[in-house]
Amino acid sequence: MRELPVVKVDGVVELEHAVVDGIDVSGSWNRMFTQRSITDYPTEAMDWVTGLDGGESMRDCYQCGKCVPVCPVNHVGDYGPRKLNVKVLRGNDLMDDPDLWLCTTCGACYRVCPKEVNPLRIMPAIREQAVLQGKVPEELADTFSKLQRTGNPLGESPRKRADWTADAGVPVPLIAEVGRPVDVLWYVSDYTSYHPRGKDAARAMARVLTALGVDFAILGAEERSDGDSARLAGESGLFEMLAEQNIRTFSKYAFDRLVVMDPHAYNAFKNHYPGLGWQGDVLHYSQLLAPLVDRITWRSRVELDVTYHDPCYLGRNNGEYDAPRRLLEAIPGIRLAEMPHTRANGYCCGGGGGGMWLDGLVADHVSERLSERRVREAVATVGMDGAGVLSVACPYEPSRFEDAVKSTGNDGRLVVRDIIELIDQAMQPPVN
Amino acid sequence: MEFVVLLKQVPDLAEELEIDRSGTELVREWLSYVTSEWDEYALEEALQLRDLAGGTVTCLALDTGAVDELLATCLARGADRVFKVGSFERPPDTHASATAFAAALRTVSHDLVLVGVQAIDDLDGQLGPVLAAELGLPHVSVVTHIAAGADGTTVTANQEYAGGLVAEFEVDLPAVLGVQTSREAPRYAPVSRVRQLMKTATIEALDGPVGPGGGLIVESLSVPETGGHAEMIDGDAAAIATRIAAILAERGLVKTGAAS
Helix, strand or coil: CCCCCEEEECCEEEECCCEECCEECCCCCCHHHCCCCCCCCCCHHHHHHHCCCCCHHHHHCCCCCCHHHHCCCHHHECCCHHHHHHHHHCCCCCCCCHHHHCCCCCCHHHHHCCCCCCHHHHHHHHHHHHHHCCCCCHHHHHHHHHHHHHCCCCCCCHHHCCHHHHHCCCCCCEHHHHCCCEEEEEECCHHHHHCHHHHHHHHHHHHHHHHCCCCEEECHHHCCCCCHHHHHCCCHHHHHHHHHHHHHHHHHCCEEEEEECCHHHHHHHHHHCHHHCCCCEEEEHHHHHHHHHHHCCCCCCCCCEEEECCCCCCCCCCCCCHHHHHHHHHCCCCEECCCCCCHHHCCCCCCHHHHHHCHHHHHCCECCCHHHHHHHHHHHHHCCCCCEEEEECCCCHHHHHHHHHHHCCCCCCEEEEEHHHHHHHHHCCCCC | CEEEEEECEEECCCCCCCECCCCCCECCCCCCEEECHHHHHHHHHHHHHHHHHCCEEEEEEECCCCCHHHHHHHHHHCCCEEEEECCCCCCCCHHHHHHHHHHHHCCCCCCEEEEECCECCECCCCHHHHHHHHHCCCEEEEEEEEEECCCCCEEEEEEECHHHCEEEEEEECCEEEEECCCCCCCCCCCHHHHHHHHHHCCCEEECCCCCCCCCCCCCCCCCCCCCCCCCCCCCCHHHHHHHHHHHHHHCCCCCCCCCC
């Protein structure tokens, strides 16, 4: 080696030509081989974040920018996961920065991140600190209080949680009154129990389960919010309180499977309740119904052009893309068309991670709501001749998307339907 | 300065109130309870004043069986000490509450006692004045702003009147004020902190006599009759706008005339 020609830069000695086993592996000389300053910033903020339980992966970011084009919030404003990282790198602990509240924890950046920097864990960890310091946006604090007082984010009467059943057209048994084990404990969820459009989906679900002969019951007034979105918004204590209440209730009854309408509840029960002491079979309703689809007696054809919005917490964050599509494809008459952002690359509705309860704050920092952007995409896919349906499988979405249809001036071009509503419609005799 | 805040729980109106068979009581089976809204303003104001002027904030609640969470929430928001007072099977009326609080305040040092000016079960706002009378202290109700005097012996308190008038009082301490609102919205108490405090915090107890009360007997309760005073305005947007403009002008709320 010593006889070979060498180059010398800044005291570093390197072979001019290096040949190993007959292969020339010489590299061109560049600044990677010299000492240089990578960052001159104070590290306190980054040390603090990575010291939090859940914040560890933030330091792993190497600023490649893969997250930029996939972040739905980045599409409509200045926020972006990489920018967030740079802010922390430069000493901002985010406690007083609105960016702390803009991430919807949709998981799109995590999916493409080569370093597995995970905002699904980082954001709740930092937000928790903000909550503990009392730095909670007022509208979010208001929802936290409602969840604490009434067990639902709308502040509605817990006693009236099952009032929707009166108009379901079929009996909806309460598990406390059934007095025996059931196959399916149906966890109805918050918006499905209280929001007018959510209740439409609940009633459709009750009719479909009944028609299929599923042995089911609900919790009624004993049910409480799953708490997952409060957890992702940083209120871990509230999440634990609600989880303890639900786990106490689940433990009172015997059932084989827990079936949920809400992907957020699915995520909570499947991935986070086990850590708090409850474990069991959890299914999203699309997963319960997809294997039963051949048993459905269809009475109507639903001649509609339909597209499907993958909920972040059913699709990307829990890997279920096929069950909802199997249901849609089975409905007679439906022509299913996919939007450009679909499946793992699905676009977020803006409601996750507390976004559902931060509309005012978010509106000050985006050019349009994520739900509005998504509705434009749906209209372009199925709404150009005025008969499009945006189908959904998450109770956050009907209200978000129906508002967005109006605010984007697309009334008459697009309607929003939960998949269960479309199934129910096709199981009814044709309306003439 | 020693700030003392008196708090209580009232039924959460998320549930519709129902009257029981006796016709004189609420059905309590489904009721849940929340801290009275005006008491939360009183606490927030006390915390803000303490942070400006120094001192301590002490919170008192009559022990009606389930006030630990209320008091832990006070600590989570930043109160220094909390006490439950007496022992009551059911929430006592305003006079009995004032008697019990007055007894407790003989052992808790206080410069400024803050109470919510009213509550959904005390719209007359009697607690403040009755308590002040029992203690022989000056009192101002419907206070919308408080500022501590420089020498620590007085506060100024603003009281609001109809038509936008505000009176400013200088009040010698110690004194009792009925708080209408706080300078900022009551701060959020993180649930994890409240839950931790429920396990670890010291909630001290003070004697409070069960007094005879105000002597009023509830003979019957009834649900308010709904009035039919709403006017539904029909028509297209222009017609509706014209009618709204006319109503506003009729009531002298806006001036109408040719646009300049």
